[in-house]
Amino acid sequence: MKKLMAALAALLLAPQVADAGGIARPNILSARGVSLGGAFVAVADDATAWHFNPAGTVFAEPNVHVGAELVIAPRSYKPLDPAQPEQSPDTPIIPVPALGVVAEVGDRVKVGGGVWNTYGGQLQYPDQGLTGVIDHSRNIVIEAVGGIGYKINERVAVGGTVRLGVGLFKVQTTQKPVDSDLSATGVGIGASVGAMWRASDTVTVGVSWRSGLDIRTTGSGALMLPAGPLPVEVVHEQTWPQSASVGTAVALTPRFLWSVELDWTQWSRFETLDVTFPGTEQVNQSYPLDWDDNYAVRSGVQWKVSPGFALRGGVYFDTNAIPDQNIERQYVDRDKLGASLGFGLGRGTWRFDLGADFTGGAGRTVPDNSADVGAFPELANAAPGEYTSLLFTLEAAVVRRL
16 A cells, blocks of 8 residues: 555646745645635635535536646755855756546445645755755645535535545665655545535635645655664654635625635644664654744735636735744745635636746845853754745646536
8 A cells, every 4th residue: 555655746846946934835635726826715616616515516517627836946945154055945846746536426425535645855966065965855745635515505515535645755865864765655644624614695605725735754764873874764753734714705796806815734743854774763853843834815806808818816924934044054944924816718618727936025034043052052043044935836737617
């Protein structure tokens, strides 16, 4: 089973970087959702609703969703120490697919599922002769979900999914605290639930909750000790966060839709990144994280120019999750202000959606506080310096009504 799921993950996986909340992109999976600034919990009307709000499938027509996502995210870290070089990852840019389906079973029930990459990223840095650094990191989950939606009445629907998460972990380090090359894979189970209420013919309210996802990955690797390479078995627990969203969509006119949303993500589950070695516990590794929960406020609009053509746009504000003390070059996070644009073209049973999202803004400066912490050096910021990043996401999808 693990080999099968790892093969599926390898098929879907693209080397990519991530920004919001540490290692989750601001908007993901749905081209329409991206173009609305991510304010999709009260709108979700294609197969990606199994991620955003499973209840949305009930009011959607049966459909198949085939999408792809391209993430371009240049970043750099410039240490305060002038003797240290500026550091930027060298990572290929490859599209990531998002696949889903919604089918009807009777008058009140919809079933279906999807496969997509929800959290994580992969980075690789060129060799600049540095020590005490992570050179290559991969901490990713691919989710395969199966769901059901139920129509309570003409205005209220509920839904839920079971989520099978495939975790992929890899790390290569240089003297942190030793040279290492480790990798592991695993599988975990999670769930999500949602509800949608059509309060009137023009107002819809949506709420959703996604559980945390704990994945025990196991694998192997080697630690480069003074006496020579030490082969080790590897265990790493991925503790992906739980999250919740609430939003409303208002049809201001028959052609103009306005959607707003508030998101919460429990990144405080990221307390430490632990890598253990059964049988050789004396070389276990633990990296402090101590991340904070983060929040995002989103708003999007859609204007139906004609029955087959719609324009969309959105904005959002997403808060920082990673404290100064534990941010390093492989992470990029800050308070983020983003904007998005997109359109939809429909003809018969087919619809094509395109969405683009851009997150810019000022960089982030992490000060050197070593002189301030006195007798508590563990409180010193791990990597003081200047952090800069941009994030551009392009989503495309073809949706066919069944």
